[in-house]
Amino acid sequence: MTQELTINKKINKINKKELILAEAATLFKEKGFGGTSMRDLAEKVGMEAASMYNHIKSKxxxxxxxxxxxxxxxxxxxxxxxxxxxxxxxxxxxxxxxxxxxxxxxxxxxxxxxxxxxxxxxxxxxxxxxxxxxxxxxxxxxxxxxxxxxxxxxxxxxxxxxxxxxxxxxxxxxxxxxxxxxxxxxxxxxxxxxxxxxxxxxxx
Amino acid sequence: MTQELTINKKINKINKKELILAEAATLFKEKGFGGTSMRDLAEKVGMEAASMYNHIKSKxxxxxxxxxxxxxxxxxxxxxxxxxxxxxxxxxxxxxxxxxxxxxxxxxxxxxxxxxxxxxxxxxxxxxxxxxxxxxxxxxxxxxxxxxxxxxxxxxxxxxxxxxxxxxxxxxxxxxxxxxxxxxxxxxxxxxxxxxxxxxxxxx
Known part of the structure; x- marks a missing residue:
């Protein structure tokens, strides 16, 4: 893998994490922290729950x-x-x-x-x-x-x-x-x- | 029962109810509405739970x-x-x-x-x-x-x-x-x- 690709992958990963956090904030505000599941979040972000855990550990x-x-x-x-x-x-x-x-x-x-x-x-x-x-x-x-x-x-x-x-x-x-x-x-x-x-x- | 006694009894009942409401407010503020039981309240007011129900129906x-x-x-x-x-x-x-x-x-x-x-x-x-x-x-x-x-x-x-x-x-x-x-x-x-x-x- 070239260095450029590695950097792109890192940027991509940071952006994905930012996206997850932004969508999570919107859901928590709408449905409350207790009322939001990781499944809701994965759906909103448009990712498989399993691959979301590459970016964040837990709610x-x-x-x-x-x-x-x-x-x-x-x-x-x-x-x-x-x-x-x-x-x-x-x-x-x-x-x-x-x-x-x-x-x-x-x-x-x-x-x-x-x-x-x-x-x-x-x-x-x-x-x-x-x-x-x-x-x-x-x-x-x-x-x-x-x-x-x-x-x-x-x-x-x-x-x-x-x-x-x-x-x-x-x-x-x-x-x-x-x-x-x-x-x-x-x-x-x-x-x-x-x-x-x-x-x-x-x-x- | 004389009329005076009846009135006194009524005033007494109103005061008891006021007392129950005042103590309840203090408890709700301290322990939260969900965290306060009727038993806590009866204890605070200094009444039997059963006789408290003569004044109020429920939490x-x-x-x-x-x-x-x-x-x-x-x-x-x-x-x-x-x-x-x-x-x-x-x-x-x-x-x-x-x-x-x-x-x-x-x-x-x-x-x-x-x-x-x-x-x-x-x-x-x-x-x-x-x-x-x-x-x-x-x-x-x-x-x-x-x-x-x-x-x-x-x-x-x-x-x-x-x-x-x-x-x-x-x-x-x-x-x-x-x-x-x-x-x-x-x-x-x-x-x-x-x-x-x-x-x-x-x-x-």
Whole structure:
């Protein structure tokens, strides 16, 4: 076998795995994690169940891969935002954008990560919770620093944090492309709604 | 039996029923609806299971009573707010207050109504969803009218509605008396966070 063929085969394998994960996320969102069988998934992907096991070990592994893929996207993009020299207002705006964009790009996987993480194994569930906690901590830090330097009004940091997080959470439950709103308008409305309550001085 | 005694007996019966509902809500919140048995409940209330059935028929009936009690409180208080001559800003402020107060007063029942309504019988579940839909519609109407008369910024009504509703929803999951915030501060912070995004002209 030539080297090129081997590489093509590898790419093919990665793509197949990506495809399996994407179809699995859609099924989990539709029918629930418990309500989806590996047989359903094989049918949806258009593969024999036996050959699907060349790519993934089990339904549990699929759930793990989806949850941690999404968690890591949130974490790495938040770190990028933290490391810029933007004002805290700009950072919060960027976080709102991050949440909207991840949901628009891959709403099924975000939905699985939000709702089905509780079916992870004990060990993985604890890891997942740790990542979520560290995300909330970094988010809260930005709010707190913005209060300290006078950009944001002084108020209870947890109240501000959870108001923002829960407002960003429902989008995944509500948004679909057929809604009478573009992703840009959605992002703009959320920034208007959420940022002006935080800011000490708001300029349109 | 004198009339007075009969009345006392009735009051006693009502109080017992209230007590059973209150303890049931606490148990459902702690252990889940599915994880709570009538035996657990009888023990918590300090009654024989047999005599508890003089007051309520079944676990399903308890769930129904709790869910519809809460739903009716939200609906009737929203109607009172709608029927005042307040500005739309004042009406939204009052709705924020209503949500915070119901959670502070009876967080276990609100939690059951929010999370366990899905275990209602098909018929009751449909009724419950209808009430919730009509609540959302009235809430959306206030937002829409405020946009039309120029108090609120023009934006997507559903985005404004669900941002507010989800922000009010997490309180039940987070608030407990041991938190480092008074109910009044919580209400104030939420009004600051949520109202200023809506208002065209904000005056402190």
């Amino acid at each position: 549990d592994e699929i759930l793990e891969l989806i949850c941690f893929k999404i968690a890591n996207q949130y974490i790495s993009q938040l770190q990028e935002i933290e490391n810029t020299n933007q004002t805290f207002q700009e950072k919060l705006n960027a976080i709102i954008g991050l949440h909207v964009q991840l949901i628009i790009e891959d709403s099924a996987s975000v939905s699985v990560a939000n709702n089905d993480w509780k079916y992870l194994s004990e060990e993985k569930k604890n890891q997942y919770k740790q990542i979520r906690k560290s995300y909330e901590k970094s988010f809260a830090n930005i709010i707190e620093q913005g209060m300290e330097n006078g950009e944001f009004k002084k108020m209870n940091v947890s109240v501000a944090l959870f108001t923002m997080l829960s407002s960003l959470r429902w989008i995944e439950l509500w948004y679909k492309p057929s809604r009478d709103i573009t992703p840009q308008e959605l992002e703009e409305d959320l920034k208007t709604l959420l940022m002006q309550g935080m800011l000490k001085e708001y300029r349109e | 399903d009936e308890i769930l129904e009573l709790i869910c519809f009690k809460i739903a009716n409180q939200y609906i009737s208080q929203l109607q009172e707010i709608e029927n005042t001559n307040q500005t739309f800003q004042e009406k939204l402020n009052a709705i924020i207050g209503l949500h915070v107060q119901l959670i502070i007063e009876d967080s276990a029942s609100v939690s059951v109504a929010n999370n366990d309504w899905k275990y209602l019988s098909e018929e009751k579940k449909n009724q419950y969803k209808q009430i919730r839909k009509s609540y959302e519609k009235s809430f959306a109407n206030i937002i829409e009218q405020g946009m039309e008369n120029g108090e609120f910024k023009k934006m997507n009504v559903s985005v404004a509605l669900f941002t507010m509703l989800s922000s009010l929803r997490w309180i039940e999951l987070w608030y407990k008396p041991s938190r480092d915030i008074t109910p009044q501060e919580l209400e104030e912070d939420l009004k600051t966070l949520l109202m200023q995004g809506m208002l065209k002209e904000y005056r402190e």
